Amino acid sequence: MKRRVAILISGRGSNMTALIEAARAADFPASIALVVSNVANAAGLTAAREAGIATAVVDHKGFGKDREAFERALQEALDAHGIEIVCLAGFMRLLTPWFVRQWEGRMLNIHPALLPAFKGLDTHARALAAGVRIHGATVHFVIPEMDSGPIIMQGAVAVGDDDTEQSLAARVLAVEHAIYPAALRLVASGAVVLRDGRCSGPGHKAEPPPPLIMPVL
Ligand code: GAR
Numbered sequence: 001m002k003r004r005v006a007i008l009i010s011g012r013g014s015n016m017t018a019l020i021e022a023a024r025a026a027d028f029p030a031s032i033a034l035v036v037s038n039v040a041n042a043a044g045l046t047a048a049r050e051a052g053i054a055t056a057v058v059d060h061k062g063f064g065k066d067r068e069a070f071e072r073a074l075q076e077a078l079d080a081h082g083i084e085i086v087c088l089a090g091f092m093r094l095l096t097p098w099f100v101r102q103w104e105g106r107m108l109n110i111h112p113a114l115l116p117a118f119k120g121l122d123t124h125a126r127a128l129a130a131g132v133r134i135h136g137a138t139v140h141f142v143i144p145e146m147d148s149g150p151i152i153m154q155g156a157v158a159v160g161d162d163d164t165e166q167s168l169a170a171r172v173l174a175v176e177h178a179i180y181p182a183a184l185r186l187v188a189s190g191a192v193v194l195r196d197g198r199c200s201g202p203g204h205k206a207e208p209p210p211p212l213i214m215p216v217l
Helices: 014-022 043-050 067-080 097-102 123-130 165-189
Strands: 003-009 030-037 055-057 085-088 107-111 134-141 151-158 193-195 198-200
Touching (some): 003 043, 003 165, 014 043, 067 097, 151 165
Parallel strands (some): 003 030
Antiparallel strands (some): 134 151, 193 198
């Protein structure tokens, strides 16, 4: 049985689209049953509808400062669609410990940096300013602390002398689109599980590839 997944978005939804496309494969262990946005005019909602996915809007502005009321509405939408796994994909709301606990080990996030480096916003500009030679993206299980939690998968890119925020963002985004579906596959199939606060399972046992070294030797 395919696991029923909801994707939570706030904007463009390119990671959402990568997940929707991957989930079309007959052997993919999850189906995208719902896309929820906290922003009524998010571009990703249009793309989800065009892809034939059920959508819902839970606008945080309607709940004022009451975060838990917003999250109870979110939870109702997820329950109404029998959701088993939640993927945050550019969902720009902080979630309370109450909500995160409901989804422990079943809620994933993607972040455009090699965590635990560069949590928060403007990750590519900050990576360039720090002069890192290797940057990338991370898929992790969500815990109450922002952009933290057990790491499921990471992908890295070399940073060149000529890179700009835009060029780096484009290369990292391509990595995001590759690793998010792959990470969801691992979790939905049970190949990776959360145990004692870390990811474990056969998904981590393949031979590692050669190291990425920058500048090139
Ligand atoms: C992505 O780069 C994602 O990693 C980032 O927002 C972007 C959403 O793009 N998420 C975070 O920064 C979370 N801390 P998308 O809407 O095209 O997927």
